[in-house]
Amino acid sequence: MKALVCSVCGYVHLQNVAPDTCPICGAPSKEFSLKEDALKTKDDIVTVGETEKKHLPVITIENKNCCGDQGCKEIRAKIGELIHPMKPEHFIFKIVFYADKNFIGHISLTPSLNPIGTICIGNVEYKKISVVAHCNIHGNWISEI
Ligand SMILES: [Fe+2]
Incomplete structure (x- = not known):
C-alpha cells in the first residue's frame, strides 16, 4: 500500500497531503515522499x-x-x-x-x-x-x- 513516508524517522502518514511537520520527529513537509510499498496490509x-x-x-x-x-x-x-x-x-x-x-x-x-x-x-x-x-x-x- 502506498503512503507518504518521512525520510528522517520513517513515520507513515495516512493522508494524501504531507503534514506541515512530521508529528514524530518534527521534520518539515519536504522530507515526505510517496513510497509505493510503505505499508503491508492484510489485503x-x-x-x-x-x-x-x-x-x-x-x-x-x-x-x-x-x-x-x-x-x-x-x-x-x-x-x-x-x-x-x-x-x-x-x-x-x-x-x-x-x-x-x-x-x-x-x-x-x-x-x-x-x-x-x-x-x-x-x-x-x-x-x-x-x-x-x-x-x-x-x-x-x-x-x-
Ligand atoms: Fe519482523
Missing part, C-alpha cells in the same frame, strides 16, 4: 503465513474507564497474532496509532519490551482506528478496526 497478502501473523497488529478497544474520564476507551495493539520476537537484531521498534487516519500517538520500544502498546483515547468516538507496527527487518504493517 496485500495472498497467503497469511507465520511472518504475517507476527507483524499485523491485533487491535482491541475496551471501555475501561482507565483514566477516570467517564466512558474512556483503551486501545490495545499487540504485534501480532503470534507475538513478534524482540531481539536486538530483530524487533518491533515503534507502534503508531491513528484515529480516522490522523496521527494520535506512538510508542517507542526497545528489544527488552514486549511488542504491545496501549493508549487511552478518552470518551471520543472515531470511525476508524489504525495501527502501524514498524519492524526493523520486515518493514511497516497496518491493521484497522
